[in-house]
Amino acid sequence: MVLLLQDRGRLTAHQIAGELGVSIRTVYRDIEALGAAGVPVYAELGANGGYQLVDGYRTKLTGLTEQEAGSIFLAGVPSAAAELGLGAVLTTAELKLRAALPARLSRHVDEIRDRFHLDPAGWFRETESHPELAALAGAVWNRRRVRMRYRRWREPREVERVVSPLGIVLKAGVWYFLALAGQDIRTYRVATVLELTVLDETFERPSDFDLAATWAEWAVDFERRLHRDHATVRLAPAALSRIPYLMTRAMSREVDAAVGPPDDDGWTTVTLPIESINHAHAEFLRLGGDIEVLAPPALREMMRSTAQSLRLLYEGEDVGPGR
Known part of the structure; x- marks a missing residue:
């Protein structure tokens, strides 16, 4: 409670109870205990009132436990700390560290937090469950x-x-x-x-x-084992610019290393690592008409068959399930 008041300034009993996960009755009891122990905490009455410490008071009770010290490396990714079961420990460790800082540096910490945020999760994926x-x-x-x-x-x-x-x-x-x-x-x-x-x-x-x-x-090694085969393709200029955003890192690296002068049509021929023919078929379809598969023949035939099916699907004039 002392660390909270030292860090935040004036707080109501409701706010303290919410931060510490205790009842308001416990807050009242501990405020009395702090006063009896000589900690200069007082109550400010009124609509904007609350509990606060006398100006200039700073506690020396900032020693970190082993768990708290070990959790500090996760300070930039609190969601990861929570999943590891260290959320409360990390919060306490941060409070103790901030309590040891001069007011100027403590404000600087808040400014950094307002300007930089780390989000380790990937895009376009449901969050996995990790009960264990x-x-x-x-x-x-x-x-x-x-x-x-x-x-x-x-x-x-x-x-x-x-x-x-x-x-x-x-x-x-x-x-x-x-x-x-x-x-x-x-x-x-x-x-x-x-x-x-x-x-x-x-x-x-x-x-x-x-x-x-x-x-x-x-x-x-996993990336190397994942891409067991190769495919030779022709890429339009538009496909070259989209490869880093749509394909795997291994494919993107291969394109960067292998890109040579374009042919008369402006297309570039490269050999890309692929996981399998089926996987490559799904990946290459994302490039639409900006990619032509040259080899292996089975993948070229699969792409040709899909293109034929799409043409038959869309060439009719009628649209909708009743066509």
Whole structure:
């Protein structure tokens, strides 16, 4: 309460109760206790009244707990802290830090917050549910093994494993965790975990494990394995400008590296990495008539067949279900 009043100035009992998640009766009781302890807090009556500290009073009670100190790295992404179960801890840590700042610097913090905001979630995607994320984070921190039942893309679809979770990563709004499964370090998507039990059994983290470096290496390898095939295409100038916004990063890099002089029609021929023929078919349709597939033949035929179907669908004069 002292930190709140020191940071915010005058607050009503209702405001204090809302910030701290307590009853108004508790606020009244604690205000009396603070006064008895010698903290110079007083009540200002009237329509704009409330509780406040005597001007110039600053508490020295700003020591951070281990949890609070560890949560500070998430200060720029409070939504991520909340999903990890550290929302309240982060709020308390921030209050203690602000209480230790001179008034001028505290105002500067507010100015920065008004001008810069971090939103780690990706566009055009429903937010995933992560009911096991907080428990998983606790297991990572306390080096506890977990038993989990999770869903994967190949048969059998649901699998149970006992793993040793090493770290958690937030990538473009999607949570992943890295874990020791036997002797191998594997990566799992948190949203695929259907059920999780934290075991009493602890484990030793590999002394040479580096979360950031391991994740970066895995991400590069995942992208390489994802794009197993290639397609040769001709791109209109309009398609070249839209590739960075519509296609994967790997495709965009390949276009930047391979673009040469255009042909007589102004089109450019490039070879792009693709995940599969079916996937490429869906991706390339987004470019409409600004792309021509040259190879492989199966993908070219699939694009031709789709274009023929679209022509037959739209060439009639009548419009609507009754045509």
